[in-house]
Amino acid sequence: MTKEDIGITVSKKEDFSEWYTQIVLKAKLADYAPVKGLIVLRPDGYSIWESLTNTFDKKFASNGIRNGFLPILIPESLLGKEQKHFAGFNPEVFWVTHSGDNEIGDRLALRPTSETLAYTMYSKWIQSWRDLPLKMNFWNSALRAEIKGTKPFLRTSEFLWQEGHTVHATREEAEEEVMKILEIYKNTVEEELAIPVTTGNKSEKEKFVGAVYTTTMESIMPDGKALQMGTSHFLGQNFSKPFEVKFADKDNVEHFAWQTSWGVSWRLIGAMIMIHGDDQGLVLPPRIAPIQVVIVPIYKKGDDRDMVLPKVEEIREMLESKGIRVHVDDRSELSPGYKFNDWELKGVPIRIEIGPKDVKKQSVVIAKRYNREKSSLGFTEIEKISTILDEIQIAMLKTAREQANVNSYVISDYNEFKSKIEKGGFFTAPWCGKLECEEKIKEETGADIRVIPFGSGNTDEKCMYCQEQSISVPIFARGY
RNA sequence: GGGAUCGUCGUCUAGCUUGGUAUGAUACUAGUCUGGGGGACUAGUGGUCGCAGGUUCAAAUCCUGCCGGUCCCA
Numbered sequence: 299m300t301k302e303d304i305g306i307t308v309s310k311k312e313d314f315s316e317w318y319t320q321i322v323l324k325a326k327l328a329d330y331a332p333v334k335g336l337i338v339l340r341p342d343g344y345s346i347w348e349s350l351t352n353t354f355d356k357k358f359a360s361n362g363i364r365n366g367f368l369p370i371l372i373p374e375s376l377l378g379k380e381q382k383h384f385a386g387f388n389p390e391v392f393w394v395t396h397s398g399d400n401e402i403g404d405r406l407a408l409r410p411t412s413e414t415l416a417y418t419m420y421s422k423w424i425q426s427w428r429d430l431p432l433k434m435n436f437w438n439s440a441l442r443a444e445i446k447g448t449k450p451f452l453r454t455s456e457f458l459w460q461e462g463h464t465v466h467a468t469r470e471e472a473e474e475e476v477m478k479i480l481e482i483y484k485n486t487v488e489e490e491l492a493i494p495v496t497t498g499n500k501s502e503k504e505k506f507v508g509a510v511y512t513t514t515m516e517s518i519m520p521d522g523k524a525l526q527m528g529t530s531h532f533l534g535q536n537f538s539k540p541f542e543v544k545f546a547d548k549d550n551v552e553h554f555a556w557q558t559s560w561g562v563s564w565r566l567i568g569a570m571i572m573i574h575g576d577d578q579g580l581v582l583p584p585r586i587a588p589i590q591v592v593i594v595p596i597y598k599k600g601d602d603r604d605m606v607l608p609k610v611e612e613i614r615e616m617l618e619s620k621g622i623r624v625h626v627d628d629r630s631e632l633s634p635g636y637k638f639n640d641w642e643l644k645g646v647p648i649r650i651e652i653g654p655k656d657v658k659k660q661s662v663v664i665a666k667r668y669n670r671e672k673s674s675l676g677f678t679e680i681e682k683i684s685t686i687l688d689e690i691q692i693a694m695l696k697t698a699r700e701q702a703n704v705n706s707y708v709i710s711d712y713n714e715f716k717s718k719i720e721k722g723g724f725f726t727a728p729w730c731g732k733l734e735c736e737e738k739i740k741e742e743t744g745a746d747i748r749v750i751p752f753g754s755g756n757t758d759e760k761c762m763y764c765q766e767q768s769i770s771v772p773i774f775a776r777g778y
Numbered sequence: 779g780g781g782a783u784c785g786u787c788g789u790c791u792a793g794c795u796u797g798g799u800a801u802g803a804u805a806c807u808a809g810u811c812u813g814g815g816g817g818a819c820u821a822g823u824g825g826u827c828g829c830a831g832g833u834u835c836a837a838a839u840c841c842u843g844c845c846g847g848u849c850c851c852a
């Protein structure tokens with residue numbers, strides 16, 4: 299391995315796919331497991347996930363949602379209770395058929411999602427309107443067999459996610475919950491991960507199997523492909539009926555409950571890597587970065603060391619007292635240059651360099667990761683770092699938004715669409731609402747309806763494909 | 779679903795056509811000098827060639843199957 303091979307050896311622009319994989323492996327976020335389609339998270343990857351889960355947990359909690367735990371095995375009889383749901387997931391379910399050498403009668407599924415299991419439990423727990431709403435969230439992993447085209451964080455046979463399941467007395471309340479969750483998702487992804495999203499509905503064809511409707515948030519990746527960032531489903535009574543999730547209302551009449559389910563996965567990490575990363579490696583938005591500021595002390599002789607280290611400690615304490623997550627890189631065997639590159643590969647938002655020269659000048663050098671700018675900051679101004687972190691966060695979202703806009707088009711001519719889709723992007727185009735057109739477009743161009751943005755409809759335009767009256771203006775794109 | 783391609787110390791790689799138990803770099807360990815953008819020198823450790831069979835006196839090399847990675851098309 300040459301010097302260059304320690305870092306990323308391909309450019310994001312020229313070989314996006316390889317670039318992505320190298321970041322995941324070389325920034326030590328994850329590694330491949332011995333089984334196809336599975337990955338192992340390493341500490342630097344897992345701490346990003348923890349940072350995300352912490353943020354979501356706070357928001358869920360303030361919305362009255364509490365965490366629980368569900369087992370990973372679901373008996374086939376339960377999974378099959380809602381027929382469409384079962385049919386939708388069956389091709390990608392892993393089955394447990396044996397315990398030791400003995401065959402299991404009712405074979406067990408490794409959960410592809412937990413609606414059926416959760417609602418079996420809910421039906422035991424809910425009897426009265428006083429038990430509602432019931433709002434729970436589960437952090438776990440789900441398993442869906444991916445045979446081809448696996449990619450760390452984006453498509454793996456097992457993935458970490460949260461699945462939320464709520465039960466309500468009325469349709470209105472459940473639908474409100476669907477939107478509240480989608481709003482939490484959108485805020486978190488935009489404000490914490492600095493990734494702009496478009497929210498709206500999935501088409502009938504693309505909705506969650508078993509849902510009445512699915513709301514989604516979609517983002518556009520730098521290679522022009524769309525990535526589904528999270529979904530929030532209104533299940534209506536589709537599950538409450540087969541699973542008998544019912545309650546006695548105030549009038550003592552028994553009703554089936556109204557339900558929602560929703561989830562985001564570690565795919566968000568993949569999106570963050572793709573959107574913000576550059577040819578030096580990962581770039582973490584400050585709010586989600588496990589380490590926000592890394593201090594690299596620079597010294598050679600003992601004297602310098604005695605001058606530098608106390609100052610480093612002082613700065614560390616000051617930053618920590620302001621709630622900033624700081625790390626001091628005191629590895630003695632590595633040169634400063636190596637450390638600079640190393641932390642850039644790992645994406646830490648701000649690096650502080652402090653050596654004898656700086657101590658004499660009563661200042662430090664700070665380097666911002668997202669634009670790789672260096673500047674000098676006086677000792678008395680160190681507290682400004684809080685503000686700088688905020689500014690970086692805002693700048694990153696702004697840049698990402700601009701990039702997304704560049705790759706978004708409004709279009710109505712199908713031939714134009716067919717030629718432009720080759721380069722990727724989001725295409726807002728009128729659609730008649732018929733499945734047939736949706737399927738044809740998919741077949742001919744590889745693009746599907748990613749999202750029908752809220753408020754889209756009542757247009758005078760003709761369907762891009764069949765020229766009949768359109769009923770909405772969805773975003774078409776090729777997806778991950 | 780169809781097709782292509784790859785797999786050799788931790789990592790990257792030579793060797794494979796024309797069989798004779800493996801090359802170099804980097805990393806790692808120890809020491810000395812160094813230290814403001816991936817440091818230098820010296821001395822060491824580390825692989826039986828993805829896995830399983832087969833052919834052969836002999837297999838990293840030839841054959842078959844499997845496992846895993848990557849890419850393209852639907």
